[in-house]
Amino acid sequence: xxxxxxxxxxxxxxxxxxxxxxxxxxxxxxxxxxxxxxxxxxxxxxxxxxxxxxxxxxxxxxxxxxxxxxxxxxxxxxxxxxxxxxxxxxxxxxxxxxxxxxxxxxxxxxxxxxxxxxxxxxxxxxxxxxxxxxxxxxxxxxxxxxxxxxxxxxxxxxxxxxxxxxxxxxxxxxxxxxxxxxxxxxxxxxxxxxxxxxxxxxxxxxxxxxxxxxxxxxxxxxxxxxxxxxxxxxxxxxxxxxxxxxxxxxxxxxxxxxxxxxxxxxxxxxxxxxxxxxxxxxxxxxxxxxxxxxxxxxxxxxxxxxxxxxxxxxxxxxxxxxxxxxxxxxxxxxxxxxxxxxxxxxxxxxxx
Amino acid sequence: xxxxxxxxxxxxxxxxxxxxxxxxxxxxxxxxxxxxxxxxxxxxxxxxxxxxxxxxxxxxxxxxxxxxxxxxxxxxxxxxxxxxxxxxxxxxxxxxxxxxxxxxxxxxxxxxxxxxxxxxxxxxxxxxxxxxxxxxxxxxxxxxxxxxxxxxxxxxxxxxxxxxxxxxxxxxxxxxxxxxxxxxxxxxxxxxxxxxxxxxxxxxxxxxxxxxxxxxxxxxxxxxxxxxxxxxxxxxxxxxxxxxxxxxxxxxxxxxxxxxxxxxxxxxxxxxxxxxxxxxxxxxxxxxxxxxxxxxxxxxxxxxxxxxxxxxxxxxxxxxxxxxxxxxxxxxxxxxxxxxxxxxxxxxxxxx
Numbered sequence: 001x002x003x004x005x006x007x008x009x010x011x012x013x014x015x016x017x018x019x020x021x022x023x024x025x026x027x028x029x030x031x032x033x034x035x036x037x038x039x040x041x042x043x044x045x046x047x048x049x050x051x052x053x054x055x056x057x058x059x060x061x062x063x064x065x066x067x068x069x070x071x072x073x074x075x076x077x078x079x080x081x082x083x084x085x086x087x088x089x090x091x092x093x094x095x096x097x098x099x100x101x102x103x104x105x106x107x108x109x110x111x112x113x114x115x116x117x118x119x120x121x122x123x124x125x126x127x128x129x130x131x132x133x134x135x136x137x138x139x140x141x142x143x144x145x146x147x148x149x150x151x152x153x154x155x156x157x158x159x160x161x162x163x164x165x166x167x168x169x170x171x172x173x174x175x176x177x178x179x180x181x182x183x184x185x186x187x188x189x190x191x192x193x194x195x196x197x198x199x200x201x202x203x204x205x206x207x208x209x210x211x212x213x214x215x216x217x218x219x220x221x222x223x224x225x226x227x228x229x230x231x232x233x234x235x236x237x238x239x240x241x242x243x244x245x246x247x248x249x250x251x252x253x254x255x256x257x258x259x260x261x262x263x264x265x266x267x268x269x270x271x272x273x274x275x276x277x278x279x280x281x282x283x284x285x286x287x288x289x290x291x292x293x294x295x296x297x298x299x300x301x302x303x304x305x306x307x308x309x310x311x312x313x314x315x316x317x318x319x320x321x322x323x324x325x326x327x328x329x330x331x332x333x334x335x336x337x338x339x340x341x342x343x344x345x346x347x348x349x350x351x352x
Numbered sequence: 353x354x355x356x357x358x359x360x361x362x363x364x365x366x367x368x369x370x371x372x373x374x375x376x377x378x379x380x381x382x383x384x385x386x387x388x389x390x391x392x393x394x395x396x397x398x399x400x401x402x403x404x405x406x407x408x409x410x411x412x413x414x415x416x417x418x419x420x421x422x423x424x425x426x427x428x429x430x431x432x433x434x435x436x437x438x439x440x441x442x443x444x445x446x447x448x449x450x451x452x453x454x455x456x457x458x459x460x461x462x463x464x465x466x467x468x469x470x471x472x473x474x475x476x477x478x479x480x481x482x483x484x485x486x487x488x489x490x491x492x493x494x495x496x497x498x499x500x501x502x503x504x505x506x507x508x509x510x511x512x513x514x515x516x517x518x519x520x521x522x523x524x525x526x527x528x529x530x531x532x533x534x535x536x537x538x539x540x541x542x543x544x545x546x547x548x549x550x551x552x553x554x555x556x557x558x559x560x561x562x563x564x565x566x567x568x569x570x571x572x573x574x575x576x577x578x579x580x581x582x583x584x585x586x587x588x589x590x591x592x593x594x595x596x597x598x599x600x601x602x603x604x605x606x607x608x609x610x611x612x613x614x615x616x617x618x619x620x621x622x623x624x625x626x627x628x629x630x631x632x633x634x635x636x637x638x639x640x641x642x643x644x645x646x647x648x649x650x651x652x653x654x655x656x657x658x659x660x661x662x663x664x665x666x667x668x669x670x671x672x673x674x675x676x677x678x679x680x681x682x683x684x685x686x687x688x689x690x691x692x693x694x695x696x697x698x699x700x701x702x703x704x
Binding site for chain 2: 007008041063064084085087088090091109110112113135139140141142143144250252253254255256259261263266267270271272273292294295296297299309310311322323326327328329348349
């Protein structure tokens, strides 16, 4: 690889690859009649959210209000779903302001959350659409049973300023049949109460190419697919050539024949392992292992000689792209080896 | 704990505790005739670096040029050691500019690094002091043997614009005797060549209270001690009451009796485990385990009922304070439960 004229460590985003990833999965969704609602937590860049919408996405997903605010400030976002239990009068007031600028919906998995939303929207011109978050097996947030989902849907719909708008789940990887049963049962119960279930929102990058296995879902939320990462390659979801985000690092030390140290540590690559061994994949050098990170050092070891020299540049596919793009104020946009320039990562480092 | 009027998640720093930590270790160093050079990577706040200097520190340690630049911009720093192999003409030019504003020294563990520094300082008014980094067992950077240290010391001192200034090591935890042998042998070899070894710089928070076991060291570098964290409590270095940095989070979901979810995930607490199970210590609730992090969710599990309600605030001592203070644009400064205000974290999110 020829050395790039970029000070390291740096997070590089190849737009050619990112755009191809967006187009490929949009085509898949189009073929299967599935609405696509990309999660922008992965890139946090309005220009990429805009590209996703231009290619056919029906709207975007955000995880925090600050993410949604940054997206609205940076482009025409039209339709935003925030997939998080939003609590507290200050945050709800910001939601209200957002709802005046964009078609907004949120989720709730308890009446405490719903009542807080209702207090902020009771006198709003239009009710806030609220989806019920369902725990279909990932055991994070979400109501635990279809019966609870039905109760909460009815109770939310009865609150001033709110409108029940559907079901949302972050499903467990590989559990499509169980998830479909769960959501189908909840839909049935809710419809039996006379309420419509216009949206069933599922998602997740690991199972993205099996999204059509659950025809019940009306929309699919997905984030990592735009950049891909070592975790998704290891699951067979994509190939190294599909990885749009890489970390550019420089070898700063070669203390022994079998060890080298790079200038990217946990403050760039992060300590996310996602079940993998080592902290990233060194492009074109599968024999190298990034076996230890300090804050600003990454240690590379090799069964044989590393062959690396002080000053060599390496490109690394991180284990988890979404957390790496959150670490630095800027990413460097590229097309192949052509450097387009630095882009500020909107909404990173914000409290909420 | 009474609820704090702070939007969550937030990183809180109790200045009373941080200042006491600084004073306690400064007293220890004073008693043992050891110069203290705190590492500011932990807090990245000029006001705390200034406090460390006021209490008797001889200077500060930085890991990146941007950290040093932010400290110089934010206060009177006097004396900075950057403990990193600095490579590349652009970075060396910034070093040169820093050297005009503050007493600056750096490290090198190879002639490639030293030659780069020399190229930038050959025509400087005063030579740049360079310490030789030694690998005394931590197996990250550093020359591998005392003999190599002596050769590099001599070669650095012969380069235009540089002056050999001593030895620096990041020692392995618990290895004082071996480290002392290593450095003693290197010092002997270097002095035999007619060079003085004015500085021997060691450090590390885990062994901080045993720093006097290595009388050969002239100065001690230490970062985490100002905040402390779960890792240092687990090693017996400090107690929970000495932990100045906590993450304030809100319970956003209680899906089952034994599970709760908070609004602090890996984008605040980070995935650093440092050999521990779980992602932090919930203050006053040792029965709770933060067993899983998503980007914006932290999952809490408990053998019995959690007793938590949606909306409850929790304070969490993270596994590793130095990476958590790097995650958000601001920390909230406190004294006890009195909120002083938000302080921007200088130099976070900078490339280098």
